Amino acid sequence: MTQTLSFRDRLRKGFTVFKWDLRNCSGALLIFAILATVFSAIVLTLSLTFGIANATEEYTQALDFEKLKDAVMAFQLITTYGIFYLNAVFTIIYTIRIYSYLHNKRKADMYGALPIGRRTFFIAKTVSAYLLSVVPTLFFFGIIAVISLCLGQPLLLETAGVFVQLLIGAIASISFYALLSICCGTTVNAVLAFVAVNFAYPIAALFIKGTIRAFFYGMPTNLYNNSFIMKALNPLAAYEGSNILYWLIFTASCLALAVWLVKKRPAECAQNSFAYYLPAYLVKLLVSFIIGMFLGTVFGGLDVFGFPLIGFIFGFTLGSVPAYLIAHIIFYRGLNRFPRTLIAFGAMSAAVFAAIAFCFFDFVGYTAFVPVLQDVKSAGVVELGDCYYTGKTSVWNIAQMAADDYTDAENIKRVQDYHRSVVANYRTGDDNRFTRVWENMFLSGITSELFSDDSYAVAYKLNNGHTVIRYYSERDSLFDSYSSSVDYSGVDEIVASDTYYRNYSALLNAQTDEITSIAVSNKSYNDFGSSYSEGIHIEEVEGKVSEAQAASDRRKVMEAYRRDYDRLDGRMSGYLEEKTTNPSSADNDLYLHIRYTLTDVDTGSFLMNLFGSIITQYDKDTDMGVISPDCTETIQALQDVGVLDKDGKIDQNSVYYFKAKNIYEK
Amino acid sequence: MIEINNLTKRFEKVMAVDRLSLRVPDGSVLGLVGSNGSGKSTLLRMLAGVFRADSGSITVNGRELFDDAAAKGECFFIPDFPFFYNNSTIENTAVLYRELYPNWSDDAYVRYCSVFPIGTKDKIINMSKGMQRQAALILALSTRPQYLFLDEIFDGLDPVVRHLLKRILIEHVAEHRMTVIIASHNLRELEDLCDRICLMHRGRVLMERDLDSLRMEFRKVQVAFREVPNMPNIFAGIPVVSAWRNGNVFNVTIRGTEEEFMPRLNALNPAYISAMPLTLEEIFISEMGAAGYDTNTIL
Numbered sequence: 001m002t003q004t005l006s007f008r009d010r011l012r013k014g015f016t017v018f019k020w021d022l023r024n025c026s027g028a029l030l031i032f033a034i035l036a037t038v039f040s041a042i043v044l045t046l047s048l049t050f051g052i053a054n055a056t057e058e059y060t061q062a063l064d065f066e067k068l069k070d071a072v073m074a075f076q077l078i079t080t081y082g083i084f085y086l087n088a089v090f091t092i093i094y095t096i097r098i099y100s101y102l103h104n105k106r107k108a109d110m111y112g113a114l115p116i117g118r119r120t121f122f123i124a125k126t127v128s129a130y131l132l133s134v135v136p137t138l139f140f141f142g143i144i145a146v147i148s149l150c151l152g153q154p155l156l157l158e159t160a161g162v163f164v165q166l167l168i169g170a171i172a173s174i175s176f177y178a179l180l181s182i183c184c185g186t187t188v189n190a191v192l193a194f195v196a197v198n199f200a201y202p203i204a205a206l207f208i209k210g211t212i213r214a215f216f217y218g219m220p221t222n223l224y225n226n227s228f229i230m231k232a233l234n235p236l237a238a239y240e241g242s243n244i245l246y247w248l249i250f251t252a253s254c255l256a257l258a259v260w261l262v263k264k265r266p267a268e269c270a271q272n273s274f275a276y277y278l279p280a281y282l283v284k285l286l287v288s289f290i291i292g293m294f295l296g297t298v299f300g301g302l303d304v305f306g307f308p309l310i311g312f313i314f315g316f317t318l319g320s321v322p323a324y325l326i327a328h329i330i331f332y333r334g335l336n337r338f339p340r341t342l343i344a345f346g347a348m349s350a351a352v353f354a355a356i357a358f359c360f361f362d363f364v365g366y367t368a369f370v371p372v373l374q375d376v377k378s379a380g381v382v383e384l385g386d387c388y389y390t391g392k393t394s395v396w397n398i399a400q401m402a403a404d405d406y407t408d409a410e411n412i413k414r415v416q417d418y419h420r421s422v423v424a425n426y427r428t429g430d431d432n433r434f435t436r437v438w439e440n441m442f443l444s445g446i447t448s449e450l451f452s453d454d455s456y457a458v459a460y461k462l463n464n465g466h467t468v469i470r471y472y473s474e475r476d477s478l479f480d481s482y483s484s485s486v487d488y489s490g491v492d493e494i495v496a497s498d499t500y501y502r503n504y505s506a507l508l509n510a511q512t513d514e515i516t517s518i519a520v521s522n523k524s525y526n527d528f529g530s531s532y533s534e535g536i537h538i539e540e541v542e543g544k545v546s547e548a549q550a551a552s553d554r555r556k557v558m559e560a561y562r563r564d565y566d567r568l569d570g571r572m573s574g575y576l577e578e579k580t581t582n583p584s585s586a587d588n589d590l591y592l593h594i595r596y597t598l599t600d601v602d603t604g605s606f607l608m609n610l611f612g613s614i615i616t617q618y619d620k621d622t623d624m625g626v627i628s629p630d631c632t633e634t635i636q637a638l639q640d641v642g643v644l645d646k647d648g649k650i651d652q653n654s655v656y657y658f659k660a661k662n663i664y665e666k
Numbered sequence: 667m668i669e670i671n672n673l674t675k676r677f678e679k680v681m682a683v684d685r686l687s688l689r690v691p692d693g694s695v696l697g698l699v700g701s702n703g704s705g706k707s708t709l710l711r712m713l714a715g716v717f718r719a720d721s722g723s724i725t726v727n728g729r730e731l732f733d734d735a736a737a738k739g740e741c742f743f744i745p746d747f748p749f750f751y752n753n754s755t756i757e758n759t760a761v762l763y764r765e766l767y768p769n770w771s772d773d774a775y776v777r778y779c780s781v782f783p784i785g786t787k788d789k790i791i792n793m794s795k796g797m798q799r800q801a802a803l804i805l806a807l808s809t810r811p812q813y814l815f816l817d818e819i820f821d822g823l824d825p826v827v828r829h830l831l832k833r834i835l836i837e838h839v840a841e842h843r844m845t846v847i848i849a850s851h852n853l854r855e856l857e858d859l860c861d862r863i864c865l866m867h868r869g870r871v872l873m874e875r876d877l878d879s880l881r882m883e884f885r886k887v888q889v890a891f892r893e894v895p896n897m898p899n900i901f902a903g904i905p906v907v908s909a910w911r912n913g914n915v916f917n918v919t920i921r922g923t924e925e926e927f928m929p930r931l932n933a934l935n936p937a938y939i940s941a942m943p944l945t946l947e948e949i950f951i952s953e954m955g956a957a958g959y960d961t962n963t964i965l
Contacts, residue, residue: 009735010735012765013735013765013766016762016765016766019761020761020762023753023758023761024751024753027753104749106745106747106748106749107749108716109711109714109716109743109745109747109748109749110745110748110749112711112714112715112716112717113714113715113716113738113741113742113743114738114766115735115736115737115738115739115741115766115767115768116735116738116766117733117735118733120735263733266717266718267711267716267717267718268677268717
């Protein structure tokens with residue numbers, strides 16, 4: 001029969017444990033307080049000294065309080081970050097000390113016999129660790145805020161954000177360490193496991209990402225990028241303050257598992273290697289995996305036995321076996337239980353070899369697959385560097401749109417021709433993909449790929465309902481080769497087509513409230529931001545045109561232009577093509593340039609982030625169209641807003657007309 | 667009442683406690699004696715709720731002790747090496763126990779602090795082994811436990827403090843019907859304190875008996891002959907536990923009372939005969955020898 005204590009009794013006892021921990025950590029807390037105080041005082045003194053000197057008028061000696069605010073802001077930020085890092089160091093000290101009761105036989109005797117439930121005791125200890133980590137720092141942040149406020153500078157959002165980062169980082173890291181402490185019999189093992197998992201997991205994830213990207217050529221995914229998977233078992237990453245929901249779930253899971261295990265945990269495990277072997281397996285497998293992958297990809301890339309896969313297997317074995325053995329010896333203080341743990345290692349090695357062989361031989365034919373014409377219902381291709389949706393959503397979503405673009409055999413064949421030539425180029429490239437693993441590990445995004453205008457998304461919708469999507473970037477070295485035989489003719493025709501322009505140009509697809517400026521000029525090239533140009537910019541003019549008025553004018557012009565485009569039914573894109581390819585005759589033509597900013601950006605669904613579809617980057621923010629003489633509604637709208645005169649020429653007396661001073665002019 | 671039924675505890679390949687059953691009535695003092703590694707400390711840790719039994723049960727007044735905070739509030743365990751933090755003093759450690767143990771008594775705390783000659787504000791970690799034990803005892807007795815589990819408590823205590831401790835324990839047992847279980851190799855001290863003895867070996871109970879009856883059960887007999895009878899087995903028919911000969915003199919340990927064995931010894935016509943009760947240590951050596959654990963077997 002078990003007599004249960006009331007919640008109030010447990011709370012009281014928990015509070016007693018907290019006070020006991022507070023007493024035992026008082027030395028470390030005092031050192032933290034002294035260091036934080038001295039650091040804050042130094043930063044405040046220096047900030048004010050330099051700030052006052054900078055804010056004092058040279059002649060009148062008057063103090064400019066606005067300038068002084070900059071110094072206070074600097075104090076606020078430097079002190080906040082300084083205390084943030086100081087806190088991280090002291091959190092390690094408190095946490096190790098607080099959970100050491102699980103790793104010392106004499107402490108286990110003392111605490112195990114105390115009249116308090118194991119779970120209550122553990123939870124009280126965990127709350128103590130949280131509070132000791134967070135409260136002193138919050139106290140100092142409060143002092144920083146008060147000092148800043150007294151000097152006329154309210155708390156910056158960034159400072160408050162740092163506290164949220166610290167809070168999330170501290171609770172995630174403490175909870176994970178708490179779980180490892182329960183599983184481990186010694187503090188050394190718990191700390192080693194924490195450090196090893198935190199570092200080995202992201203590297204292992206990078207190797208998997210690099211391998212998949214290297215071998216599955218054309219896969220439109222940037223595995224783990226922007227996703228919590230990359231850092232799933234690395235709670236130190238929680239200090240970055242992103243993926244807050246994930247870290248809260250992670251913290252809750254660690255705690256729930258720890259609370260469940262702590263009651264079952266045999267106290268006699270103190271000072272033995274492990275109470276539960278999960279962390280030991282996790283660390284040993286992760287460490288042996290990354291060392292194995294390191295040597296495997298090196299030897300595979302070097303093609304040491306004349307066949308890359310054999311080189312990989314040799315390298316993986318050469319790296320992983322000693323790594324596993326050494327990790328075992330460190331954790332178990334010898335070879336105790338080694339033979340029985342080899343089963344897990346064997347399973348991991350077999351899984352790796354099978355996965356690499358699967359990638360190497362491409363058993364499913366992923367890289368070479370081009371759907372046959374009869375199976376294709378529709379197809380499309382998008383040049384991502386010339387697409388309004390780039391920066392707004394993922395490659396996956398853009399390609400899904402493109403898959404419906406063309407249903408006619410001619411255009412589908414154009415898409416196929418490009419796709420086939422890329423595949424053929426890949427197959428004849430004699431490329432050892434092991435050499436591509438490392439570069440793909442550290443490829444974090446595709447910003448520069450898109451900037452070069454050389455990335456394409458190819459998509460097919462098949463008759464059976466499936467969608468086939470591929471993504472190719474010319475940054476891949478296969479395209480650099482002189483022997484590259486990629487056929488762009490079909491793609492170029494598609495990109496120049498009216499359908500493509502309608503579907504992907506910003507001029508026709510940007511929301512009118514996204515357009516921040518319209519330039520009307522005689523030049524086909526973009527003159528936004530140029531200090532040498534003159535012309536019309538429909539945007540706010542200080543003292544003359546309000547932003548609301550300018551926005552209204554922009555809306556009128558854009559709506560008129562889009563109506564003209566619809567009315568002229570395809571003739572506009574051809575006209576534009578002609579004018580842009582023959583700029584010498586463009587002097588008397590009018591061009592419409594827009595500058596836009598993206599709103600409603602798709603940050604990615606939970607699943608998209610989970611699987612890491614490539615989030616395209618926002619590099620392009622302008623687009624250009626030609627105003628042909630047939631664009632009557634546009635010309636009328638431009639006249640209405642005072643941009644063109646009655647002859648349809650640029651009105652130099654317009655409120656929107658500007659002439660930037662040429663540096664060569666006198 | 668403490669009831670232990672079929673208790674088993676194994677540490678990997680080592681069977682520390684093997685199907686052990688025991689009953690300890692309230693208000694008694696049980697001495698746990700046994701060979702090294704016989705499972706005494708493990709048994710105490712299971713009694714205190716530190717270790718969980720693999721099988722079997724321990725109940726204190728009908729309540730399972732393990733993780734029962736309320737039941738543990740009536741117990742106190744002093745291990746063979748009590749733990750204290752580097753900055754622990756009796757005074758600051760008392761703060762923890764005062765709030766966790768429901769029966770904590772400030773009066774008792776003040777009293778024992780004055781009885782045991784150690785400073786309450788001194789760091790315990792800097793004290794001698796005996797003084798650390800005294801510190802643990804002050805804290806333990808201040809919680810006024812109904813069940814006190816002591817592991818090698820006499821180790822390091824000077825004779826005066828040992829005597830003092832025994833007096834205090836006996837006083838508590840008499841006044842509050844406290845139950846004490848002491849594991850110790852110091853059989854001389856147990857002899858003065860315990861009313862029952864449990865002899866353990868290899869995780870099992872060899873015997874568990876009232877100390878007085880145990881002592882009455884064995885006699886150490888010295889028999890001298892002018893001429894040793896020429897018989898293959900001189901003491902045939904007498905329950906001899908062990909015998910040792912020095913010329914014509916025999917030192918014999920016999921199970922039973924004088925009334926039972928004297929007539930048979932007298933029939934051997936000895937020149938001199940004397941019988942006296944065994945000390946606990948002698949009983950221990952004798953019984954352990956019978957269990958195959960004696961110097962001859964070991965050597």
